[in-house]
Amino acid sequence: MEFEAPTILTNARLAPQAGDAVAIAGGRIAWAGALADLPAAMAGWARHDLGGRLVTPAPIDCHTHIVHGGHRAHEFELRLEGASYEAIARAGGGIAATVAATRAAGEAALVAAALPRIDALIAEGVATIEVKSGYGLDIATELAMLRAARAIARARPIRVSTSFLGAHAVPAGMAADAYIDGVCIPALRAAHGEGLVDAVDGFCEGIAFDTAQIGRVFATARALGLPVRLHAEQLSHRGGATLAARFGALSADHLEWATAADAAAMAAAGTVAVLLPGAFYALRETRLPPVAAFRDHGVAMAVATDCNPGTSPLTSLLLAMNMACTFFRLTPAEALAGVTVNAARALGLADCGRIAPGLRADLAVWDAGSAAELAYRIGFNPLHARIFGGRPC
Ligand code: DI6
Ligand code: FE
Numbered sequence: 001m002e003f004e005a006p007t008i009l010t011n012a013r014l015a016p017q018a019g020d021a022v023a024i025a026g027g028r029i030a031w032a033g034a035l036a037d038l039p040a041a042m043a044g045w046a047r048h049d050l051g052g053r054l055v056t057p058a059p060i061d062c063h064t065h066i067v068h069g070g071h072r073a074h075e076f077e078l079r080l081e082g083a084s085y086e087a088i089a090r091a092g093g094g095i096a097a098t099v100a101a102t103r104a105a106g107e108a109a110l111v112a113a114a115l116p117r118i119d120a121l122i123a124e125g126v127a128t129i130e131v132k133s134g135y136g137l138d139i140a141t142e143l144a145m146l147r148a149a150r151a152i153a154r155a156r157p158i159r160v161s162t163s164f165l166g167a168h169a170v171p172a173g174m175a176a177d178a179y180i181d182g183v184c185i186p187a188l189r190a191a192h193g194e195g196l197v198d199a200v201d202g203f204c205e206g207i208a209f210d211t212a213q214i215g216r217v218f219a220t221a222r223a224l225g226l227p228v229r230l231h232a233e234q235l236s237h238r239g240g241a242t243l244a245a246r247f248g249a250l251s252a253d254h255l256e257w258a259t260a261a262d263a264a265a266m267a268a269a270g271t272v273a274v275l276l277p278g279a280f281y282a283l284r285e286t287r288l289p290p291v292a293a294f295r296d297h298g299v300a301m302a303v304a305t306d307c308n309p310g311t312s313p314l315t316s317l318l319l320a321m322n323m324a325c326t327f328f329r330l331t332p333a334e335a336l337a338g339v340t341v342n343a344a345r346a347l348g349l350a351d352c353g354r355i356a357p358g359l360r361a362d363l364a365v366w367d368a369g370s371a372a373e374l375a376y377r378i379g380f381n382p383l384h385a386r387i388f389g390g391r392p393c
Helices: 074-082 086-088 095-105 109-120 139-155 176-193 212-222 240-246 261-269 277-281 291-299 317-328 332-338 342-346 371-376
Strands: 007-010 022-023 028-033 046-049 054-057 128-134 158-166 201-206 229-232 253-254 271-277 301-303 363-366 383-388
Touching: 054 371, 074 086, 095 109, 095 139, 095 253, 095 277, 109 139, 128 139, 128 342, 139 158, 158 176, 158 212, 176 212, 201 212, 201 240, 212 240, 240 253, 240 261, 261 271, 261 291, 271 342, 277 317, 301 317, 301 332, 301 342, 317 332, 317 371, 332 342, 332 371
Parallel strands: 007 046, 128 158, 158 201, 201 229, 229 253, 253 271, 271 301
Antiparallel strands: 007 022, 022 028, 054 363, 363 383
8 A cells, every 4th residue: 555646545434433435635634534425626536445444543542651671570470479569669669670770771772672662552553652751760861761752753653742750759769859849840841941841741649749749840831831641549549630630631540549529620621531451450450440430521531551661561552442441341432532532632632533634644444344343352453554644654
């Protein structure tokens, strides 16, 4: 499949909307609908028959820590022997172990280590990913992580949206407040000054930072004109979801311990709930995010891999969709919206995530008959072709 000139993809089965044809020109979607309704001006365009295949917006992985040094397979073994994630973190493992490996790696090695994971996502049609810092916890390494994230978008045909996650963990030997004011906030200013930050994230949790500390980071983000998002209510209820809503956050993520009141606050603020079933699975959690409350209040739900070496060593967004359905009872249609339109919203991107005129031509063509098939299979990749900015690649 190759098309440089304006092209109409025909004999397709569009999802989520009805239609059997998509017109692409100049890297953008020019039109989509039923071929019978094709605008006369496009009648002479080249056509490419997709043989009845499913066409969706290209998936978007809106929450990853895909840039990091090393791995933590040993902690997987310890947890299988009964150690908890929090106990391992308190004993100096967990995020601190990855911080040591990330500081030792350097920017080029961080890129090289991330690329195979990026390629796994690209193989599933993913066109946009979010990448967080947060394993540096010093100014130099936080910046190196974000530069590595930007380098990925030059090394592969993929779009990268960065989040500064300096408020991820308290580095050994420092008090949390001193770290936030003396390292995290100066690192944010420096990273922003280099154009490395698209959004600002934090980890609001007993083993990380409280709402007052995150609030100072968010106030800095606001002063810099940067949107915020937050790891909230993952392991306990700490008030992160309402803090995020108060700052008009793009998203609050994890949310296993969120309440109906949190859902109401998020709905009022337009904050997307990003569900991360890979972490739920890997930590063998049992507390479910309040999906019914999100539906009742009209909170948009996204689904992401949370790809990270500790709690979600997952590089399949298709598997995350399956887990979101099986564990959290999302419908397959909700799971598809979760990795397309709502994932775009969680990143503040208005030009992708839907098949609509004017948007980027980021599309996935699947050897599948329905969107439900994408979420239903476990460990199978039915991608036929990926179209990135109008180019098959
Ligand atoms: N929540 C998570 O699940 C990951 N980060 C976070 O804030 C865990 C990161 C890790 O364990 O390395
Ligand atoms: Fe995360």
